[in-house]
Amino acid sequence: MTSYIKIPSHLTPSDPQGSELLARERSKATFDVNELTLALYGSEELSRFKKILKILESDPILDKSNIYYMGRTELFKYALRKDKRIIQLAATHKWNVDEFKIASRLVDMSGPYSIHQSMFLPTILGQGTEEQKRKFLNPAIRHEIIGCYAQTELGHGSNVQGLETTSTYIPETDEFEIHTPHLTAAKWWAGGLGRTANHSVVMARLITNGQDKGPHPFIVQIRDLTTHEPLPGITIGDIGPKFGFNTTDNGFMLFDHVRIPRFNMLSKFSKVTKGTGEYKNPPNEKLSYGTMVFVRSVIIFNAGLALARAATISVRYSAVRRQFVDKENPMILPNGQVVETAVLDYTMQQYRLFPVIAQAYAIYFTGEIITNLYKQYIDQSSRGDFSLLADLHASTSGLKSLTSDIAVDSIEDCRRSCGGHGYSNFSGFTRFYQDYLPNTTWEGDNYILTQQTARYIIHSKQQSEEFSLRSNESPTIFYMLRYLSNPSQKCTVISPSDFKNPEVQLAIYGYRAAYLIARAVDQIDNHKKSWNSMLVEINRISRAHCQYILVHNFILTLQPQTSDSMNEKRRILHNSPSLKTVLTSVCNLFALHTMEKNLSEFLESGYLSPKQSEMLRVQISESLNEIRPNAVALVDAFYLPDYLLNSALGRYDGKVYETMIEWASKEPLNGITLDINPYSEKLFRNDVKAKI
Numbered sequence: 001m002t003s004y005i006k007i008p009s010h011l012t013p014s015d016p017q018g019s020e021l022l023a024r025e026r027s028k029a030t031f032d033v034n035e036l037t038l039a040l041y042g043s044e045e046l047s048r049f050k051k052i053l054k055i056l057e058s059d060p061i062l063d064k065s066n067i068y069y070m071g072r073t074e075l076f077k078y079a080l081r082k083d084k085r086i087i088q089l090a091a092t093h094k095w096n097v098d099e100f101k102i103a104s105r106l107v108d109m110s111g112p113y114s115i116h117q118s119m120f121l122p123t124i125l126g127q128g129t130e131e132q133k134r135k136f137l138n139p140a141i142r143h144e145i146i147g148c149y150a151q152t153e154l155g156h157g158s159n160v161q162g163l164e165t166t167s168t169y170i171p172e173t174d175e176f177e178i179h180t181p182h183l184t185a186a187k188w189w190a191g192g193l194g195r196t197a198n199h200s201v202v203m204a205r206l207i208t209n210g211q212d213k214g215p216h217p218f219i220v221q222i223r224d225l226t227t228h229e230p231l232p233g234i235t236i237g238d239i240g241p242k243f244g245f246n247t248t249d250n251g252f253m254l255f256d257h258v259r260i261p262r263f264n265m266l267s268k269f270s271k272v273t274k275g276t277g278e279y280k281n282p283p284n285e286k287l288s289y290g291t292m293v294f295v296r297s298v299i300i301f302n303a304g305l306a307l308a309r310a311a312t313i314s315v316r317y318s319a320v321r322r323q324f325v326d327k328e329n330p331m332i333l334p335n336g337q338v339v340e341t342a343v344l345d346y347t348m349q350q351y352r353l354f355p356v357i358a359q360a361y362a363i364y365f366t367g368e369i370i371t372n373l374y375k376q377y378i379d380q381s382s383r384g385d386f387s388l389l390a391d392l393h394a395s396t397s398g399l400k401s402l403t404s405d406i407a408v409d410s411i412e413d414c415r416r417s418c419g420g421h422g423y424s425n426f427s428g429f430t431r432f433y434q435d436y437l438p439n440t441t442w443e444g445d446n447y448i449l450t451q452q453t454a455r456y457i458i459h460s461k462q463q464s465e466e467f468s469l470r471s472n473e474s475p476t477i478f479y480m481l482r483y484l485s486n487p488s489q490k491c492t493v494i495s496p497s498d499f500k501n502p503e504v505q506l507a508i509y510g511y512r513a514a515y516l517i518a519r520a521v522d523q524i525d526n527h528k529k530s531w532n533s534m535l536v537e538i539n540r541i542s543r544a545h546c547q548y549i550l551v552h553n554f555i556l557t558l559q560p561q562t563s564d565s566m567n568e569k570r571r572i573l574h575n576s577p578s579l580k581t582v583l584t585s586v587c588n589l590f591a592l593h594t595m596e597k598n599l600s601e602f603l604e605s606g607y608l609s610p611k612q613s614e615m616l617r618v619q620i621s622e623s624l625n626e627i628r629p630n631a632v633a634l635v636d637a638f639y640l641p642d643y644l645l646n647s648a649l650g651r652y653d654g655k656v657y658e659t660m661i662e663w664a665s666k667e668p669l670n671g672i673t674l675d676i677n678p679y680s681e682k683l684f685r686n687d688v689k690a691k692i
């Protein structure tokens with residue numbers, strides 16, 4: 001990349017250098033970072049990750065050094081090039097699906113083919129018959145066709161039942177006719193639709209024999225495979241610039257009585273019979289929503305990694321960034337020189353950043369558990385057993401909402417914790433934050449999704465008999481039994497360190513969630529409160545329940561397990577006392593900091609007293625002290641390479657200032673010739689000139 005300004009090469013940052021400061025931080029760690037990395041990813045995934053990283057880093061097409069200076073069109077072209085390149089590399093190196101995902105994660109830019117991978121393929125896989133998979137899935141895997149997922153419309157997104165696009169069965173020709181009856185039925189938002197896809201999953205109301213059977217998925221070819229022009233009757237375009245995510249061509253689409261073969265209705269679960277148009281019900285009404293459940297589980301897992309990334313940049317930068325001398329506890333170098341204090345040593349900075357490290361670990365572990373639960377569901381459902389679906393839907397809805405909310409808030413907190421430089425694109429936060437943001441909206445708006453979780457729990461509580469039955473089966477709601485059996489119990493904490501007891505933590509979270517649930521059920525059942533009037537409480541219930549799950553899963557991960565049930569990752573963790581010690585501190589911080597942030601609800605439940613809440617704050621401060629020597633090592637353990645971070649502030653080697661000035665020198669604005677004479681008309685367009 002061209003440098004437009006020559007920076008004098010003899011200048012270096014004032015001592016101590018960033019690399020020295022980070023090295024000092026790393027030497028303080030009480031555990032082996034490589035061991036923790038292995039406990040997070042396992043040896044096989046880590047070696048695949050390293051192998052793929054090496055390939056990507058050395059590929060000139062995937063070079064990221066220019067992207068901070070690009071406008072939308074240029075960025076989009078770059079994203080298309082890199083999407084093509086990953087597909088070519090995958091073919092050359094024979095990457096499997098997981099390896100492909102690793103490469104996409106590292107390249108870190110949603111592109112025109114992203115939804116093809118994340119939604120088009122999974123929908124055909126999950127909802128197509130074997131015959132349909134042969135027809136659509138195989139060419140899609142080979143990228144001979146490129147697909148998108150068009151569900152949301154201009155007028156409806158959240159209310160899937162309210163979608164207006166119709167798909168009417170025409171028995172005479174054995175076809176469906178896809179049609180946009182109103183402007184509000186225009187498909188809107190589908191990623192990859194605007195300029196790229198030639199096929200789409202279209203969610204449309206199935207109408208047969210005059211009966212409306214609600215939204216179902218259909219495969220529709222939307223562009224000519226040779227000319228790439230939209231097919232007759234179909235109008236398509238890009239929806240225009242967005243808050244972020246501008247590397248993807250989100251599109252709109254209108255249908256004017258477009259015919260597709262009956263075969264194109266994805267029919268693994270529900271079918272329409274040739275000629276008679278008879279509709280065959282699915283075994284479970286909501287199976288056509290399957291892709292959303294899958295993507296929500298992916299969002300939960302990714303939230304952990306997003307938090308790890310934000311924490312990595314801000315913690316490393318805070319170890320390098322120095323401001324003021326803390327006179328009571330100055331920073332002294334080995335040569336005796338007193339220097340300004342690293343901002344990481346200010347307790348306020350620790351209170352802002354260390355909980356983000358804790359959130360990253362907590363959500364990472366729950367993400368793994370939810371991924372496994374989803375796999376278990378897929379396994380069971382392939383044998384016709386859909387019994388896990390309701391619980392999975394309830395957990396993924398609430399957790400998707402909670403974890404993406406946490407991630408969005410914490411990414412912004414981390415950015416702000418980097419001061420002025422956090423506002424520069426070179427921080428690595430700008431596009432990362434903008435592109436992460438829609439996670440709170442897509443795949444279900446975060447407020448709406450909490451209603452799904454709360455409703456499941458409230459129903460369970462209302463049907464008490466079934467509840468005690470279900471609660472034995474379902475790990476997600478068993479805590480309610482404890483509370484319901486004795487609602488007047490009190491928390492047993494008598495000193496701050498009692499808060500470190502996992503049993504105590506779980507009881508506090510369980511009682512608070514159960515209290516909120518019992519109160520809401522009372523309002524609904526006995527005071528006849530409407531659902532709408534209860535929405536704020538309902539949101540609280542889902543959040544409380546999901547916070548319980550996060551704490552429970554973290555504690556479970558650290559508890560001894562039988563050697564048979566342990567995989568390689570858990571074995572590494574459980575064989576290392578130093579790892580268990582540091583992660584126990586992290587787990588405590590997560591549980592206690594989250595408690596403090598929601599303190600009013602814990603106090604309201606009557607289980608925790610004001611006196612105990614004071615002790616809670618003392619213990620949080622203790623946990624921050626425990627984590628301080630390990631802060632940099634804990635983020636290093638996530639092994640997020642510079643290639644991914646693309647951040648001057650979060651670099652592994654700490655060369656913050658050298659990178660900031662080098663990247664600034666490459667700003668193209670520095671290279672253009674300007675006429676700043678206020679009376680010159682050179683910069684005006686001709687039509688504007690005429691008016692002046």
Ligand SMILES: CCC/C=C/C(=O)SCCNC(=O)CCNC(=O)[C@H](O)C(C)(C)COP(=O)([O-])OP(=O)([O-])OC[C@H]1O[C@@H](n2cnc3c(N)ncnc32)[C@H](O)[C@@H]1OP(=O)([O-])[O-]
Binds near residue numbers: 157160393441444449
């Ligand atoms: C990668 C990024 C790109 C982005 C792509 C996108 O955004 S793509 C676009 C993404 N768009 C969105 O994400 C749209 C978000 N909106 C929605 O998902 C739905 O409209 C809804 C869930 C809000 C309501 O649904 P509704 O009005 O149809 O239903 P209802 O509330 O009356 O509940 C009826 C019953 O169904 C149950 N049930 C519901 N869902 C599921 C499920 N997935 N599974 C299983 N079960 C489910 C529910 O529990 C209840 O059970 P009960 O109590 O009778 O036993």
Ligand SMILES: Cc1cc2nc3c(=O)[nH]c(=O)nc-3n(C[C@H](O)[C@H](O)[C@H](O)COP(=O)(O)OP(=O)(O)OC[C@H]3O[C@@H](n4cnc5c(N)ncnc54)[C@H](O)[C@@H]3O)c2cc1C
Binds near residue numbers: 189
């Ligand atoms: C970047 C991006 C990419 C996307 N990609 C795709 C894609 O590839 N394919 C696709 O089909 N869709 C896609 N979407 C669309 C996305 O799934 C929807 O925007 C999302 O589901 C929210 O729906 P909505 O826009 O209708 O919000 P609305 O439902 O209109 O939400 C507006 C507000 O109303 C509130 N609200 C609505 N109903 C209720 C209620 N019952 N109770 C309480 N509050 C309520 C919501 O909380 C929210 O605050 C994408 C969206 C974005 C931003």
